Amino acid sequence: MAGQKGTVLRIRPRGRPAVLSAEAIVEKAVGMLDAHPTAELSMAAIARELGVSAPALYRYFPDWTALLNAMSAEVFRxxxxxxxxxxxxxxxxxxxxxxxxxxxxxxxxxxxxxxxxxxxxxxxxxxxxxxxxxxxxxxxxxxxxxxxxxxxxxxxxxxxxxxxxxxxxxxxxxxxxxxxxxxxxxxxxxxxxxxxxxxxxxxxxxxxxxxxxxxxxxxxxxxxxxxxxxx
Missing domain, CATH: 1.10.357.10 (Tetracycline Repressor, domain 2)
Structure with missing residues (x-):
């Protein structure tokens, strides 16, 4: 149409936007540990706080030790x-x-x-x-x-x-x-x-x-x- 030449049509992608990242997981895990240092912390509990399933965390950290190492690196950085x-x-x-x-x-x-x-x-x-x-x-x-x-x-x-x-x-x-x-x-x-x-x-x-x-x-x-x- 006349007058609309050069207009860029932006289409919002379907589905939930990706908000999960290794940094977000570490930040949430450290925050939970600091808030309740005597409570048991687990991948499942962290996943619940992030609103995702536990398997989603394993895409970033293959096991609990890997996440602990990342948390330790962040705290002592x-x-x-x-x-x-x-x-x-x-x-x-x-x-x-x-x-x-x-x-x-x-x-x-x-x-x-x-x-x-x-x-x-x-x-x-x-x-x-x-x-x-x-x-x-x-x-x-x-x-x-x-x-x-x-x-x-x-x-x-x-x-x-x-x-x-x-x-x-x-x-x-x-x-x-x-x-x-x-x-x-x-x-x-x-x-x-x-x-x-x-x-x-x-x-x-x-x-x-x-x-x-x-x-x-x-x-x-x-x-x-x-x-x-x-x-």
């Missing part, structure tokens, strides 16, 4: 580098605090550090700067392995113990209910516990973590001195 202009002790403390920050952003991060008895590759990459700092401090071979082991385990142990109390779906009463253990204590121990009860729930989490982290860092420095003296 932007973990910051340790500043080189800090002292060795402050470098270690910086790393510890970044793990806390990551824990606050991703409440399910502990699950993505490893599974089936193996460390997740992205989490291993995050740990390696700590080993490098210890190497620069003079730790070698068995001393490097053992020192990094208790430093990393101590850091994560403090985080696991004291941060969950601030989370809505983790009942702090489960951690603070001491009555079931009273029967195992001596009279003197019971009396001491009763005296401390008013203070148990008033502990400052940030102060506890800061003190614990600094104690671990100081332990590394003391171990460095001991090894240096031995050499």
């Amino acid at each position: 932007d973990f910051p580098e340790i500043p080189e202009d800090l002292s060795w002790g402050d470098q270690l403390l910086f790393w510890q605090k970044q793990v806390v920050s990551l824990y606050h952003r991703h409440r399910g991060v502990m699950m993505l550090m490893g599974w089936d008895g193996q460390l997740a590759g992205p989490w291993l990459r995050v740990q390696m700067p700590v080993l490098l700092v210890l190497k620069y401090m003079g730790f070698r071979e068995q001393a490097l392995v053992e020192t990094s082991a208790w430093f990393l385990a101590g850091t994560l142990g403090l985080i696991r113990t004291y941060l969950p109390a601030d989370m809505e779906d983790v009942a702090s009463s489960n951690q603070l209910d001491l009555d079931n253990g009273i029967g195992y204590l001596t009279e003197e121990q019971r009396q001491m516990l009763d005296e401390q009860r008013p203070w148990i729930t008033s502990g400052n989490t940030e102060r506890i973590l800061e003190t614990g982290f600094r104690a671990l860092v100081e332990g590394v420095i003391q171990e460095q001195r001991r090894i240096g003296a031995a050499d």
Whole structure:
């Protein structure tokens, strides 16, 4: 028709538009894990949240492990580098605090550090700067392995113990209910516990973590001195 020359006719394709992608699956899975870190997560549950069938997810991730690896890579992707202009002790403390920050952003991060008895590759990459700092401090071979082991385990142990109390779906009463253990204590121990009860729930989490982290860092420095003296 005259006047319509050059008009492009756009035809909307039939069927449901494709909204599923590997990125969308990972984003949904990480979001679900962060929202309910103690709940069981599965391909079927993720598929339900996405409004698709479970087999649709397997077109992007052949198995559960593949999806976990992708989730781990996403969560640990932007973990910051340790500043080189800090002292060795402050470098270690910086790393510890970044793990806390990551824990606050991703409440399910502990699950993505490893599974089936193996460390997740992205989490291993995050740990390696700590080993490098210890190497620069003079730790070698068995001393490097053992020192990094208790430093990393101590850091994560403090985080696991004291941060969950601030989370809505983790009942702090489960951690603070001491009555079931009273029967195992001596009279003197019971009396001491009763005296401390008013203070148990008033502990400052940030102060506890800061003190614990600094104690671990100081332990590394003391171990460095001991090894240096031995050499």
